[in-house]
Amino acid sequence: MAWLERSAGSTALADADDAKADAIKTAAMSKLWNPAVGAYGQSSSKPDVLVEDANALALQYGFVPAGKEAGVLAAMKTLWTPYGAIMGPGLQDPTGHTIEPFANGMETAGRFASGDTAGALDLMRRTWGPMIDKKNPLYTGAFWEFKNSTGGVNRATASLAHGWAASPSVQLTEQLLGVTAVSAGYQSWSIAPRPGTVRWASGAVPTAYGxxxxxxxxxxxxxxxxxxxxxxxxxxGTITVPVGRNSVITVNGHAAKDFDSRAKTSGGSVVLAVPGGTYQITVSQR
Structure with a gap:
């Protein structure tokens, strides 16, 4: 809401939203963080019960204290099955609502945000892989509302074309391909792929400007x-590419040193600030 207010509304309301978010973060840490678990508990009355969605959102929105992210990622992985992550002990529905793509989408987002691209893609393949398998008897060409503990659906009213399960559509675009909006309508944008072990990606994002x-x-x-x-x-916008210690970078055929005034290095990557246009960037090793 603060981002929306700053883009199209009131700066004062945006500041109030930021203050409210900070207060929520402080309260979550004081009431829900369980140092023995290394993660957030289900509630102040059930601090030892691990749940997926709350911990995933904490990673996605930067609630987790610096240096504690790996512990939260490891704790959430204890909820994984071959078919996706369960919601958490005590939250399973007896009619089969056990693995929730909605919450799994929160976790993949949290893993991307924490730099765990491999974990995000692994969980995505477990949860959504069967849904896009045309040989699966439940294949519908769309995403499912939930799955049971064996990867199937055992409720007659289960939706096999459910909007809340569509997070890979967003995350593969924003995290793997790497295209996100920085300001309204993509007037400013970011292209920052997180390739992990993936070999290639290609896509197009329509915006108000083209x-x-x-x-x-x-x-x-x-x-x-x-x-x-x-x-x-x-x-x-900015274009971010992964680099190593001995990387050689060219931009449109020119050595990246020609762009030093607009480039900066950050955490194993180079960030290039550029106007709209066409760019071909190559990173190779000496």
Whole structure:
């Protein structure tokens, strides 16, 4: 809400929303954080009961204290099954509502936000892989409302085309492909892929100013990464590419040193601030 207010509403209301968010974060830490578990408990009356959604959202929105993220990720992984993560002890529905794609989508988002791309994609494959398998008897060409503990559905009213299970559509676009809006309508944008072990991605994002098209390839063995982006005129953005200690970077055929005034290094990556246009960036090893 603070972002929306700053983009299209009242700065004062945005500041109030920020203050409210800070108060919620402080309360969550004081009432729900369980240091023995290394994660957040279900409630102040059930601090030892681990639940997926609350911990996932805490990671996604930066509630978890610095340095504690790995512990929360490990705690949530204890809820995993071959078919996805269960909601948490005591929360399973006796009619079969055990693995909830809605909450699993929160966890994949939290893992992406924490830099655990491999974990996010692993859980995504477990949860949604069977849904897109055309040989699966439950295949509908859409995402399911929930699954039971054996990966099936045992409630006659279960939806097999459910909007709340569609988080991979957003996350594969924003996290794997890497395209996100920074300001309203994508007037400013960010392209920051999280490739993990994925070899390539390609996609297009329609915006109020035109379509952002991007594709990238990644070879973890050689360390070579290439990205091509076409972005609308009259917009600005940042392009982030992964780098190593001995990386050589070229932008549109020119050495990246020519762009030093607009580039900065951050956590194993280079961030290039650019106006709208077409860019081909190559990262290779010396």
């Amino acid at each position: 379509t952002i098209k991007t594709e990238w390839t990644s070879d973890p063995k050689s360390g070579r990464f290439t990205l091509t982006a076409q972005t609308p005129a009259h917009t600005t």
